[in-house]
Amino acid sequence: MRRFFSILLCIAMIGCMAGCSGIRATEPSDNEAFVIGFSQVGSESDWRVANTRSMTATFEGDPEYELIMENARQQQENQFTAVRKFILEGVDFIIIAPTVEEGWDTVLAEIKDAGIPVIIMDRSVAVENEDLYLTNIGSDFLHQGNLAVEWLESEIPSDKNIKILHLQGTIGATAQIQRTRALESAVAKHANWEISSQLYGDFTEAKAYEVMTEYLKENKDIDVLYSENDNMTFGAMRAFEEAGITYGNGGQVKIITFDATREALQYCHDGKINLCVECNPLFGPRVKELIEKYRKGEPIPKHVYVDESAYTTQSITQDFVDSREY
Ligand code: GZL
Helix, strand or coil, rough: HHHHHHHHHHHHHHHCCCCCCCCCCCCCCCCCCEEEEEEEECCCCHHHHHHHHHHHHHHHHCCCCEEEEEECCCHHHHHHHHHHHHHHHHCCCEEEECCCCCCCCCHHHHHHHHHCCCCECCCCCCCCCHHHHECCCCCHHHHHHHHCCCCCCHHHHCCCEEECCCCCCCCHHHHHHHHHHHHHHHHHHCEEEEEEEEEEECHHHHHHHHHHHHCCCCCCCCCCCEECCHHHHHHHHHHHHHHHHCCCCCCCCEEEEEEEHHHHHHHHHHCCCCCCECCCCHHHHHHHHHHHHHCCCCCCEEEEECCCCEEEEEHHHHHHHHHHCC
16 A cells, blocks of 8 residues: 555656655555665676675565565666666665666656665766765775786886786776776886787676687787676686686786685685785675664765775685685
């Protein structure tokens, strides 16, 4: 019944004059769950699977909440469709993990007009009006990129010329934008560093294997692989092996990868990957904390960053790898 009145309320509010400010979400009655609509990027990587697992485990275990998750299969249009469905269903809260930063103004305004609070999770949205969302919880991707280039600076003598092959994730995603920015800024600073090519791997192992296999047919002069997530790195490693190119400690190509999934850390421990930069996906509990602060009327910071580090073969043990949750 509540949903019926919620839909009526939405229709009435959507028809209201421009500038109508959102009305705060109504709390569910005692025996009803607090319904959260969650638009997830997709299932493109091990990181994403771990992030989804963290979110579902956090809310499914709590009868006070009902989490409705829609998988956008890495298409922003699918996210718009999901969010508009959440509005019509009269959910109490919306969480968006945006595929890319641009294009969110209209649908976020629709959510605000419907009076539904929204958290942006993982990546960011590029909107003028930050009042369109409660908070953005995720990683500092520029910091991650800077950890990687600082390590490379410690590895490469200033008089040694290096060619860097750059595997990029989904173009326009905050993780891609900021990890790329860190590398390009560092290359501009170091006359002996050159980006030999930037290949588009869309954060998936299959796409990375495909573009690397094609690239390696004509180009084998590579000193460093800067790969914006582990799954693309795994695809690149397979392509290197098939092309007879060695990598990792003592190999031709130093490998830098982002996410630090257990599989990548195992390769790092075994000397096949040189640097794993952590990108923590396990922030379901933090998101729930923020929602509960909102429901109590407590203040919420506009940006919440998760803690992260970087690991090398020399800095991790097998026990550390075995202890990892994702
Ligand atoms: C980072 C996240 C990125 C991961 C990839 O927070 O958005 O998307 O680095 C994932 O593995 O596909």
